[in-house]
Amino acid sequence: MNILLKSVTIVNGNNKDLHKKKKDILIKNGTIEAIATKIDPPAKTKIIEKDNMHVSIGWFDSGVSFGEPGYEERETIENGLMTAAKSGFTDVILNTSSTPTPDSASDIVFLKNASKNLLTKLHPLGNLTANGESEALAELYDMKNSGAVGFYDFKHPISNANLLKIALQYAQNFDGLIFSFPLDRNISGKGIVNEGVTSTRLGLKGIPALAEELQIARDLFILEYTGGKLFIPTISTANAVKLVADAKKKGLEVYCSVAAHNLTITDEALEDFNTKYKVMPPLRTSTDTKALIKGVKNGTIDLITSDHTPLNVELKHVEFDNADFGSIGLESIFGMLNNILDIEDTIAQLSKGREIFNVDPPKLEIGQPANLTLFDPEITYNFTQDHIHSTSKNALATGRQMKGKVIGTVANNQLVINE
């Protein structure tokens, strides 16, 4: 297949010669063949020409959940990856949120096979412990050899400190990346929202920021003792940023991510008890969002994730206490981030971080495989159900103003264009 991208503005911070230049890009059988001011299309070439079209390398999300196997009604791998492609993502890390939970090499192979030959590449995580039960380590080495890029009991904190110590030690000889969800369950108790002014007004049980920070502090002490590679997914408090910054300064190999909604929305949104805002970690305060944005900008926070969590309507259309945690986010992350960061920062954030998982970053260069995201950075619109590609519709972004829209993606010799 030949594709010609006509008059597309290149956003590529790494290449000063191309950055912000308007060019034609010719892709032949999945490889970037030419980048020039004007290219005459060869025969049988699909020409893509859109208003204000920009291009960057394909985007990367470090934490999405689908449903398959076990919760296909929430999302299948195929439609989940199509949603990712339509949302600009050419590589995604899949959380261990399916059932049965992926805790063996054969589970990893299943996920790799089910996602083969699609535009967006799926990189599965494996469970850290057998059955995700936080008792004994799963076969991490075997899963790594089958394609698992990290080990995570999805959103289940490791309450046993010794288990984390052993995991960090054990995974070192095969460069394994250990995830630890930052929550001390003894402190969080039955909390479901941020402990603060809003939870007090609403009588909802609060999760103190302390619950997250204590766990991170503990984990960093353990990491300092053991060495190894620790990933702290979805931090949400100002002090968490500070703890990670201090640890990085010390030279510890720690990485962390933040969910896009924790950067853009505060717990004041809960005033109406709307379950779409029930997420884990909870929405926090404006002090936290400011500190998190600063952490993103200065590199303390390595990755911004959509924390995409499809849930069927029955799990959200209930009393607030009884609703499940989570929101889909792939479709809205670009429009939300582009509201708070400038376009170059937005694209840099959405493109970076593959190295942490030993995934090769794409290059926007002649001779390289075409792995590209096409977007209009200026267009503004109100996010509605019509913008959702996911099987589940639990989006906290509905009703919010977006800036920027994905036009399509090119990767794995395939093209997806949003109509």
Place this chain on the structure above:
Amino acid sequence: MSELSVKHLLGIKYLNESDIQLIFETADHFKEVINRSIKKVPSLRDITIANIFFENSTRTKLSFELAEKRLSADVLNFSASQSSVKKGETLIDTVNNILSMKVDMVVMRHPNPGAGIFLSKHVKASIVNAGDGAHEHPTQALLDSYSIREKLGDVAGKNVVIVGDILHSRVALSNIFALKLQGANVKVCGPKTLLPKYIESLGVGVETNLRKALDWCDVANMLRIQNERLDISYFPTTREYTQQFGVNKKLLDSLDKEIVIMHPGPINRGVEITSDVADSKQSIILNQVENGVAIRMAVIYLLASKIK
């Protein structure tokens, strides 16, 4: 005739000051009615009300039921223990099934904060919140303020302390909103473990010394220690709680002025207050119960007039 600014009574924080005054003036009228020999008016003959209780309650349910009957409404009672909720039916389905039988108003108690608000968005009926988790219990706060007004002439400018488990209490939260709206000064008092960390953001003072709190106040609202609701121990023993936060006659008599003692009931005699305090002339606990019927009649009457 004036009317309420709201279609439902979901919480005090959704009311304004004139709503409260209107409810009180209407309750004045109904209080007179329930003290007549014929205690009933025909106002709501064409209204059907369902009392839906997903949580145990005796006095609130009785009070609502009596208020509805005094207004001549048709009354349906439904409690979760005998219901399909245990078979997995959702709240909306349960209520919609009841509403299909042409019910105009729902009085609901529910263990989850915001349940009434959730319901009000998805069903066609007037909703009265009879307590939703640790969120609000608006009719209790209204009857408490009404009782203070009756005893002291006014709520504005009065010093009110709420003593006990503030963390798990919808009564405390609704009372704080109601008292602040009417211009009272409010403090909360209890062990730090039972005071929400951010409670001062609601404009109330915090006092952990009961003696100091009582010296300051005109009214002490003594909340029940709800041991059955506490998932972990917030204080070592009830005995030790009482030593620090229980009011006895000796303490009451040692104060410079006669303060008013309130309690939303049911009382744990000897825990929050001793029997001689509960039965003293400073206690208005039974007036609260009587006023509860008048207040609930007023709320239901005013909301029903919005249905028509």
